[in-house]
Structures are given as structure tokens and as C-alpha cells.
Amino acid sequence: MILKRSASYSLLFLASFLSLFPLFWTISTSIKDRVDTYSLPPKFFSFTPTLKNYTSLFSLEKFWQIYSNSIIITLGSTFICLVVGSLAAYALARKPKFRGRTPLEGLMIAIRALPAIVLLLPIYKLSSYLGLYDSKIGLILIFAGFNIPFAIWLLMSFFEQIPVEIEESARVDGASTFKMFTRIILPLAAPGLVATGIFVSLLSWNEFLIPVIMAGENSKTLPVLVASFISNRTLDWGPMAAAATVALIPIVLLTVVIQRWLVAGLSSGAVKE
Amino acid sequence: MIAKVSRPNLLRRKNLRPVAQLTIPTWIFLALVVLIPFFYGVYISFLNINLASFLPPSFVGFDNYQTVLAASETWSTLRITLIITFIGLLTQIPIGILLALVLHENLRGTKTFRSILITPMLLTPVAVGLTYRFMFDTDLGVINWALGSIGIEKVNWLGSQTSALFAIIIVDSWQSIPFVMLLVLAALTAISPSLYEAARVDGASASQIFRRITLPLITPTLLVITMIKIMDFLKLFDTLFILTRGGPGNATTTLGLWTYKTGFVFLEFSRAAALGVIITVITLPVYFLWRRASRGVR
Known part of the structure; x- marks a missing residue:
């Protein structure tokens, strides 16, 4: 028993180390001097931290524009997802059957199943007709x-937890569907809206393929900038690590906040019928 | 005709139509990003659009499909996708199960460990790819340094096909194992403890319990995971793009990346659209198996 427990703990510690090391390594490389970055054996703790890499990253001509693009596109698309998504999620959670439910779910699953490139090729062509190529609105x-x-x-999983009885009594009191939804359902699902919002903004923040195809100079986002470091002939790992860190830090902070709901979000769509 | 509802009358009368209408905005968005693009993509695949050419496109029937199916790259990239999928599944599913089993023991600190272990799947894939590319560096990388300290010679990780494929699978596994782990953990939690107690009373050994009780009961979940992962390997893009760009040559290019290259590097847009349709056809049976398997999971 004790033996088994210590084996379990060693496994957990090893897995935790492997899970966190790349994150640690990115952050530590981002605050290292060039000499320390390229030293062998690698310097894990014995170096003098510097902000040089960040100053050179922030002084990139377009850095702040790209950073604000990322934030605007993430917030904009998250807002739409919450408004549009909560309406549909409410319908799907409350009505087991209605006309159009099956095809709607089919389309939702198609997004999870199909490689985005299959859809993005035609979307690229269509958006250039519509003038939505390289526009923030288009990306949002x-x-x-x-x-x-x-x-x-x-959101469905949160709405399902709200008892129908509450709605029934509101209806007896004469509330309209819209009123009931905005005054009763949404406030009750507030934690769900926050968790969903954070989860969806993570997806947007991390998204790479869409902006790599759809964004030019005006609407480039942070992952595209991070990726562009790699195509430079001179690989300078310091500023690169700084760029990666700037992309990663908000995620680490946000996930600490939504820890409780994260598990539901991460497996969403996988086993739902 | 509106489907019958099991809810009380009160809801039936007033609420039926509004509720279905609530999905209209979602319909609009999904039409814009899935429905219309999909059919437009099929249409494009029958034209001869080349992004570098200014000639008006014309209808060419199945020409693109013929070209694409005759091209050796289509088959070699499909083969690479299958290799990555196969080895990836063999790596990720056992490790995911193992970690889920350990977390399921509910030792002290399990919650903290779980939070730590799911971190990788949340991180920006592009940033992760960049970090690993640095770690895989032949001369300066921390991975070769660690291998060197236990006497293993330097590996030029991203320089040859075999090792680059392994590097890609390692990075993908790092980000994907948490997903396997979470789904298996959910399946384990759903197993009634009384089953284990009964087995223990009957004197079953730990490995017998795993093989006879745990494994059969998590099999539906494992099938779901397998199907989802097959689709995800077809989707694989971000880390692959950063780590190798499908190189050296096309040695690590998957079918999905090949479609991207055909369309946006070689500008053969209609051919890429044809590849897209082919990918959809490949995805379909996996998709149906997934939906079927997911019915067994709750």
C-alpha cells in the first residue's frame, strides 16, 4: 500500500515536472541575457534576470498594434459567442426536441470534426469578395x-442545472419569454457565463490558422507575430521567448480563476449527445 | 408540425415557437462559417482557380480530383498523417489512462496535481511550438543536454524524418494527454465503487480488476477519444507549422498541412479545395463512429 502510494506520487511529480518545465523554460529564457541563453550546461536559476528581451519586443514597430488587435478580436468574438450562444444553449437545454435541432447540432459538430483549413479556403475567397480580408470585424x-x-x-450544461420550476412560476406571474430569459435565467447562469466567456476567449486568444490565412498587416494577432519569429533567418531566442511569454501569461492567470469550470469546458462537445 | 414536448402545458402553449427561434442567430453564424463555405468549397473544387493567375476561372469537372489523386504527395502526406495518428494514439491513450488512474486514487493534493497536469492543453500552441523548437535545438537545446548527461549522443531532432516525426508526436502528446486523462477520469468517476468492493471481496487482484472491470467500462470512452484524436491529427497545424513546417522537404507534412500548402503556398486554390473535400470524405466515417460511440458514454 505504502509502496503503491509512493509510486503514484512519483508519477504525479514526474508528470507535473514535465507539464510545467516548458512553461518555466520559456519564462526563464525570456528574462535571460543572450550569453546565459546560449550557455551550456543550461542555466536554470544561476543567472541575472534582465528585461532586455521585453524592451526589444515592445519596441517592435507593430507590437502594440498587434497586441491590441489580439485583445479586440478576442473580446469582440467572445461577446458575440456569449450573446448568440446563450440564446441557442437555452433553447437546446430546455427543449429536447424542436424542428431544426438535429441539423443545428450537426453543424456544431462539423466545426469540431472538420479541419478548419477545409472551411477556411472558401471563407478566404468569399471574404475577399466581401472586403472582409484583413479586417478586424471579419476576424471577429x-x-x-x-x-x-x-x-x-x-452554457447548456449550466442552463440544465437551473430548475424548470423557477421559469414556470415566473410564467404564472406573466413574464414574457424575453423578460424571463434576461431577468431570471441569465442572472442565475452568471457563473456559467463567466466561465464560458473565459474559455471561449482562450480559444480565440490561441487561434492561429484563421489569422494566418485571414489577416494581413492590419489585423495580425499575437500568435501570428510569435510564429513570424521563426521565419527570420537569425533565430534570436530571447525576444522569441518574451513574445511567447506575453502570449502565455494571460492564459495562466485566467485559468487559475476558472479552475472549477475548466474541466467541463475542456471536454465539451466530446461526449454530449 | 412541431415535435411533441414532455413539459407541462404552461410551457407548451406560449413557449414553443420562441424557443426554437432562439437558435436563429446561431444558424446565421454557422451558415456563414460552415454551410456556405462548405458548398462553395465543393463548387471551387470543380473550377480551376489559381491565386497567381488572373484568367477567369472555368469549369473543369473532376480534373482537380484526378490531379490530386494521382499526385504522390497526396498519398505520402496521408501516410504521414496515419503514422502520426497511430503512434500518437499508442502514446497518448496509455499515458492518459495511467495518469487518470493515479488521479482517481484521490491521494492528498490530487486537485492541485490535476490543475498542473491540464495546464499544457490550455497554452497557445504556437508559443508551445516555439518553446519546444528551442528545447529540441541540436546544439543548445535542453533536451539534447539532458540526453547527453545520461550518455546519449546528440540528436538532430528536426533534421530527419523519423526524429522530426517523434518530436511532433512528443509535442502533440504533451498538449493532448491531459484531454485523454480528463475524459478517462470522468469515465472512472462514473464507475460504481460497489463493483470494486465486490471484486475485492471475491479476491480479485489489482490487475484482474483493471482488466475485467475498469477496462471494459471505460472502453466506450476510449473509443470516443480515439475518434476525436483521429480527427484532431487530421487537423494538426499550429505546432507542426512552427516545429518543422512539414519539413525537411515534405517529410512531416500531414494531409491538412498539405492542403494549406497547396492553396496558400503553391496557390493552387481549386486543387486545395478538392483536397478539402477528400479530407471531409475521410472524416465522415470517423465522425459517425464518434457519434455512435458517444451514445455509450454518459
């Missing part, structure tokens, strides 16, 4: 479209 709409299914799956 496309991000929202791709993430709405995840918002719906997650």
Missing part, C-alpha cells in the same frame, strides 16, 4: 462562428 465574425459551438455546449 469568423472567430465567433468557429467558437459558438463550444460556447453553446458549455
Whole structure:
């Protein structure tokens, strides 16, 4: 028994170490001097931290524009996902059957199942006709479209927990559907809205393929900037690690906040019928 | 005709139509990103659009499909996708099960460990790819340094097909094992403890319990995971793009990345659309198996 327990703990510690090491390594490389970054054996703790890499990253001509693009697109698409998603999630959670439910769920699952490139090729062509190529509005709409299914799956699980009786009594009191939804259902599902919002904004924040295809100079996002470091001939790992850290830190902070709901979000859509 | 509902009358009368209408905005968005693009993509695949050419596109029937199916890259990239999928599944599912089993023991600190272990799947894949690319560096990378300290010679990780495929699978596993772990953990939690007690009373050994009780009961979940992962390997893009860009040559290019390259690097747009349709056809049976398997999971 003791033997088994210590084996379990060793496994957990090993797995935790492997899970966190790359994160630690990115952050530590981002605050290292060039000499320390390239030293062998690698310097894990014995180096003098510096903010040089960050100053050179922040002084990149377009850095702040790209950073604000990422934030605007993430917030915009998350907002749409919550508004549009909560309406549909409410319908799906409350009505086991209605006309159009099956095809709707089919489309939602198609987004989870199909490689995005299959849909993005035609979307690219269509958006250049519509003038939506390299526009933030265009990216917000496309991000929202791709993430709405995840918002719906997650929100459904919160709406399902609200007892129908509450709605029934509100209805007896004469509340309209809209009033009931905004005054009763949404406030009760507030924690769910927050968790879903954070989860969906993670998806948007991390998204790479959509902006790599759909964004030019105006609407580039942070992952595209991070990726562009790799195509430079001179690989300078310090600023690269700083860019990666800037992308990763908000995630680490946010996930600490939504720890409780994270598990539901991460497996959403996988086993739902 | 509106489907019958099991809810009380009160809800039936007033509420039926509004509730179905609530999905209209979602319909609009999904039409914009799935429905219309999909059919437009099929249409494009029958034209001869080349992004570098200014000639008006014309209808070419199944030409693109013929070209694409005759091209050796289509088959070699499909083969690479299958290799990555196969080895990836063999790596990720056992490790995921193992970690889920350990977390399921509910030792002290389990919650903290679980939070730590799911961190990788949340992180920006592009940033993860970049970090690993640094770690895989032949001369300066921390991985070769660690291997060197136990006497293993330097590996040029991203320089040859075999090792680059392994590097890709390692990075994908790092980000995907938590997903396997979470789903298996959910399945384990759903197993009634009384089953285990009964087995223990009957004197079953730990491995017998695993093989006879745990494994059969988590099999539906494992099938779901397998199907989802097959689709995810077809989708694999971000880390692959950063780590190798499908190189050296096309040695690590998957079918999905090949479609991207065909369309946006070689600008053969209609051919890429044809590849997209082919990918959809490949995905379909996996999709149906997934939906079927997921019915067994609750």
C-alpha cells in the first residue's frame, strides 16, 4: 500500500515536472541575457534576470498594434459567442426536441470534426469578395462562428442545472419569454457565463490558422507575430521567448480563476449527445 | 408540425415557437462559417482557380480530383498523417489512462496535481511550438543536454524524418494527454465503487480488476477519444507549422498541412479545395463512429 502510494506520487511529480518545465523554460529564457541563453550546461536559476528581451519586443514597430488587435478580436468574438450562444444553449437545454435541432447540432459538430483549413479556403475567397480580408470585424465574425459551438455546449450544461420550476412560476406571474430569459435565467447562469466567456476567449486568444490565412498587416494577432519569429533567418531566442511569454501569461492567470469550470469546458462537445 | 414536448402545458402553449427561434442567430453564424463555405468549397473544387493567375476561372469537372489523386504527395502526406495518428494514439491513450488512474486514487493534493497536469492543453500552441523548437535545438537545446548527461549522443531532432516525426508526436502528446486523462477520469468517476468492493471481496487482484472491470467500462470512452484524436491529427497545424513546417522537404507534412500548402503556398486554390473535400470524405466515417460511440458514454 505504502509502496503503491509512493509510486503514484512519483508519477504525479514526474508528470507535473514535465507539464510545467516548458512553461518555466520559456519564462526563464525570456528574462535571460543572450550569453546565459546560449550557455551550456543550461542555466536554470544561476543567472541575472534582465528585461532586455521585453524592451526589444515592445519596441517592435507593430507590437502594440498587434497586441491590441489580439485583445479586440478576442473580446469582440467572445461577446458575440456569449450573446448568440446563450440564446441557442437555452433553447437546446430546455427543449429536447424542436424542428431544426438535429441539423443545428450537426453543424456544431462539423466545426469540431472538420479541419478548419477545409472551411477556411472558401471563407478566404468569399471574404475577399466581401472586403472582409484583413479586417478586424471579419476576424471577429469568423472567430465567433468557429467558437459558438463550444460556447453553446458549455452554457447548456449550466442552463440544465437551473430548475424548470423557477421559469414556470415566473410564467404564472406573466413574464414574457424575453423578460424571463434576461431577468431570471441569465442572472442565475452568471457563473456559467463567466466561465464560458473565459474559455471561449482562450480559444480565440490561441487561434492561429484563421489569422494566418485571414489577416494581413492590419489585423495580425499575437500568435501570428510569435510564429513570424521563426521565419527570420537569425533565430534570436530571447525576444522569441518574451513574445511567447506575453502570449502565455494571460492564459495562466485566467485559468487559475476558472479552475472549477475548466474541466467541463475542456471536454465539451466530446461526449454530449 | 412541431415535435411533441414532455413539459407541462404552461410551457407548451406560449413557449414553443420562441424557443426554437432562439437558435436563429446561431444558424446565421454557422451558415456563414460552415454551410456556405462548405458548398462553395465543393463548387471551387470543380473550377480551376489559381491565386497567381488572373484568367477567369472555368469549369473543369473532376480534373482537380484526378490531379490530386494521382499526385504522390497526396498519398505520402496521408501516410504521414496515419503514422502520426497511430503512434500518437499508442502514446497518448496509455499515458492518459495511467495518469487518470493515479488521479482517481484521490491521494492528498490530487486537485492541485490535476490543475498542473491540464495546464499544457490550455497554452497557445504556437508559443508551445516555439518553446519546444528551442528545447529540441541540436546544439543548445535542453533536451539534447539532458540526453547527453545520461550518455546519449546528440540528436538532430528536426533534421530527419523519423526524429522530426517523434518530436511532433512528443509535442502533440504533451498538449493532448491531459484531454485523454480528463475524459478517462470522468469515465472512472462514473464507475460504481460497489463493483470494486465486490471484486475485492471475491479476491480479485489489482490487475484482474483493471482488466475485467475498469477496462471494459471505460472502453466506450476510449473509443470516443480515439475518434476525436483521429480527427484532431487530421487537423494538426499550429505546432507542426512552427516545429518543422512539414519539413525537411515534405517529410512531416500531414494531409491538412498539405492542403494549406497547396492553396496558400503553391496557390493552387481549386486543387486545395478538392483536397478539402477528400479530407471531409475521410472524416465522415470517423465522425459517425464518434457519434455512435458517444451514445455509450454518459
